[in-house]
Amino acid sequence: MIEARGLVQTFHTGQGKAKKEVHAVKGVDLDVAEGEVVGFLGPNGAGKTTTLRMLTTLLKPTAGTARVAGYDVATQPVQVRRSIGYCSQVGSTFSGAYAGDEVVDHGMLYGMSRKDAVAKGQELFEKFQLDGLWKRMNKSMSGGQKRRLDIVMGLIHSPSLVFLDEPTTGLDPQARANLWEHISGLRTQEGATVFLTTHYLDEADALADRIVIIDRGEIVASDTADNLKASVSGDLVALEVAADDQVAVARDRLASLTHDVTVDGRVVSGRVSRAGKAVPGLLRDLESSGVVLDSIEVIRPTLDDVFLTLTGRSLRDADEPDAPTAGESA
Numbered sequence: 001m002i003e004a005r006g007l008v009q010t011f012h013t014g015q016g017k018a019k020k021e022v023h024a025v026k027g028v029d030l031d032v033a034e035g036e037v038v039g040f041l042g043p044n045g046a047g048k049t050t051t052l053r054m055l056t057t058l059l060k061p062t063a064g065t066a067r068v069a070g071y072d073v074a075t076q077p078v079q080v081r082r083s084i085g086y087c088s089q090v091g092s093t094f095s096g097a098y099a100g101d102e103v104v105d106h107g108m109l110y111g112m113s114r115k116d117a118v119a120k121g122q123e124l125f126e127k128f129q130l131d132g133l134w135k136r137m138n139k140s141m142s143g144g145q146k147r148r149l150d151i152v153m154g155l156i157h158s159p160s161l162v163f164l165d166e167p168t169t170g171l172d173p174q175a176r177a178n179l180w181e182h183i184s185g186l187r188t189q190e191g192a193t194v195f196l197t198t199h200y201l202d203e204a205d206a207l208a209d210r211i212v213i214i215d216r217g218e219i220v221a222s223d224t225a226d227n228l229k230a231s232v233s234g235d236l237v238a239l240e241v242a243a244d245d246q247v248a249v250a251r252d253r254l255a256s257l258t259h260d261v262t263v264d265g266r267v268v269s270g271r272v273s274r275a276g277k278a279v280p281g282l283l284r285d286l287e288s289s290g291v292v293l294d295s296i297e298v299i300r301p302t303l304d305d306v307f308l309t310l311t312g313r314s315l316r317d318a319d320e321p322d323a324p325t326a327g328e329s330a
């Protein structure tokens, strides 16, 4: 569905002495298969939107090639646009028009008949819990309703591939959770392939089959959330031993699974790869060695741990406004 090779975007800003090159995207390769939901994750300014704009033909790549839905973005932009749905960060609806009219007009722009556009629009309004809002203006809708309306606009012509740019930014937790359900339904109910950008770790974790991480214009990882977490640091296993004289035995048993065991009072802990598989055996081992536990905690690494290991910074640091962005050079 998406096949990008060496995509580059260099912006030129300012004039004279203030002239600057911004290397927003620096040679991105991407492959997205039909039916996949891919989360494109990265901090502010990492190059997510710029990559998305190149893939959706809104921006010409400085270098590199991309085929999207079977068409070349540079030479067949019209065919690409017909095959995809795009929901931008800023939204695509106009505040002074009825929601239903906008959706129908949008469908007609794609060559649908009014009758078909109305039928599909009404079906989508129902699916996205917008029933009753056909004759409502965008300006009198809640944030969550507006985002759902944006998605309906992007789906009116039944695209096989949908791009969502930070779909839940600015929404409250309940509206986010509600939108997540709808996004999951895009594949199951609409049969669409979904490529979404986000800087929310939990969003990528919850929605995507595969996560592609971009940092400063370069892809730094691409895998399932589980594999990314497992490959980086392992799960933290913390054993609280019931008696002081059993601490050493517990430490030795845990050391058979990992090198980095630490002891803090009666708490023995260490990082174990794929703890879900290893812990049952460890518990049997501890029991047969006569160790009694007060508690056991298994803490899975977060995608933030992954990002930290890959880039040396946490996503939160990277989010700070004064952190350096996409390789700007004078």
Ligand SMILES: Nc1ncnc2c1ncn2[C@@H]1O[C@H](COP(=O)(O)OP(=O)(O)OP(=O)(O)O)[C@@H](O)[C@H]1O
Binding pocket: 011, 012, 013, 022, 023, 024, 042, 043, 044, 045, 046, 047, 048, 049, 050, 051, 199, 325, 326
């Ligand atoms: N039109 C432009 N002219 C100059 N620089 C730009 C332009 N658009 C984006 N940039 C710069 O390119 C870099 C990547 O921006 P981009 O919007 O792709 O990041 P992003 O990962 O989508 O960030 P966010 O999460 O904040 O939306 C940033 O340094 C940004 O300032």
